[in-house]
Amino acid sequence: MMPTLSPSSNCEFSTLDAFIAALEDEIRGASASASVAVLAVSLRRSERIAALLMADYALQTRQEFLKQIQPLLRSKDKYVFVNEDECWFMLPQLASEALGILAVHRLLNALNTPFKIETQTIFFNPTVGIACAPMHGLSAMAILRAADAAQKNARRDNHKFLLAESQQDLSNLPQDLLSAIEEVLDSNRLEMRYQPKVDVRTKTVVSVEALVRWPADHALALATTVLIDTVERCGLIELLTMRVFNQVLAQHVAWRAAGMNMLVWVNLSARLLSHEQLPKILERALSIWNVPASSIGLEITESALIHDIEHTTNLLFELKNLGFHLSIDDFGTGYSSLAYLRRFPIDELKIDRMFIHGMTESSADKQIVQSIIGLGHNFGLPVVAEGVEEAHTLAALEAMGCDQIQGYFFAKPMPGEALIEWCRNFHGK
Numbered sequence: 005m006m007p008t009l010s011p012s013s014n015c016e017f018s019t020l021d022a023f024i025a026a027l028e029d030e031i032r033g034a035s036a037s038a039s040v041a042v043l044a045v046s047l048r049r050s051e052r053i054a055a056l057l058m059a060d061y062a063l064q065t066r067q068e069f070l071k072q073i074q075p076l077l078r079s080k081d082k083y084v085f086v087n088e089d090e091c092w093f094m095l096p097q098l099a100s101e102a103l104g105i106l107a108v109h110r111l112l113n114a115l116n117t118p119f120k121i122e123t124q125t126i127f128f129n130p131t132v133g134i135a136c137a138p139m140h141g142l143s144a145m146a147i148l149r150a151a152d153a154a155q156k157n158a159r160r161d162n163h164k165f166l167l168a169e170s171q172q173d174l175s176n177l178p179q180d181l182l183s184a185i186e187e188v189l190d191s192n193r194l195e196m197r198y199q200p201k202v203d204v205r206t207k208t209v210v211s212v213e214a215l216v217r218w219p220a221d222h223a224l225a226l227a228t229t230v231l232i233d234t235v236e237r238c239g240l241i242e243l244l245t246m247r248v249f250n251q252v253l254a255q256h257v258a259w260r261a262a263g264m265n266m267l268v269w270v271n272l273s274a275r276l277l278s279h280e281q282l283p284k285i286l287e288r289a290l291s292i293w294n295v296p297a298s299s300i301g302l303e304i305t306e307s308a309l310i311h312d313i314e315h316t317t318n319l320l321f322e323l324k325n326l327g328f329h330l331s332i333d334d335f336g337t338g339y340s341s342l343a344y345l346r347r348f349p350i351d352e353l354k355i356d357r358m359f360i361h362g363m364t365e366s367s368a369d370k371q372i373v374q375s376i377i378g379l380g381h382n383f384g385l386p387v388v389a390e391g392v393e394e395a396h397t398l399a400a401l402e403a404m405g406c407d408q409i410q411g412y413f414f415a416k417p418m419p420g421e422a423l424i425e426w427c428r429n430f431h432g433k
Contacts (some may be wrong), residue, residue, distance in 0.1 A: 056383070197419060355377075
């Protein structure tokens, strides 16, 4: 039940000091896996509108502002008007920072509707700065300063909103694209496809990779690469990953009920690797679905591993100790040294598809593939070739000693239900 918002609503603090004190309490009382977001909202008005507001229209404008955001607020969300042009929102008990960013998108959409004061059409033209605890600070003042600075930078540079610290401009993305992605994520309509990994020698299925797809029945056609790029840019990659992870776990439960216990690989983005609570978030999801970590593999791109070696190493060991399988994806495109490779507790190497596609025509690519296979075997790691589409490519990889292949030669990505029947009928080629 949404609260009825008015200048006297219990969602509103009458003083900034009271708001700051409540924010401090929320930050201190937040659980280890929860975030508290602060949105600093500024309404950019023309001088004509400012003159209207001075003529006793301020209350009417404030009421219209509250009316438009009313459907968005939970009873636990609070706000305070700093002045006639600025309002700060506190969104406590968020499962992730991504939900705070999603709230910004929704707020901007809501405030996109003009209204009238007498004969004047008024546009709010908001700019928003967002900061989250603990990501951007551990005190109320630190979070407020970060959100306020982001909002001022957004207004200065004529952006709709900026995220604190990174100050990444998100306003140049098409609004219809953002709205469509928000709607699909919010309604959990993403579709999952699963592509088998096949043992080269035995021609048996050893695992599958989970691949996210935009819903086929959506009015907007969207390639997976565009989807991933957009959610990375607008800070929603964590939300997307958790949607994917939970769908994968639900599918694993269904497979298990059908008598198929399959190792499933899920991709993790570079952004998620910096999230200190990632192991706990994944562990909690496993507990909800009663799926052991040993049934899940995590694919991490080589380039994502080398930004903070110390943090990455600790994170990988924590994930490994929980029971997850770990794979370095797109191997050969980054800059990993042998020293790094020896430090990481990984279970396999996955060769980037561009080398697989080029190996039959390029001696250099063929040599790279052979070197990666040899390197993996020297470290006792199986090597997976991705993007195998032709029989002669499979034959060449088999001759090189590649352990597993994935690609259209054996199977295109398919829905989870279809995979059950496919595995029953698969006997290699």
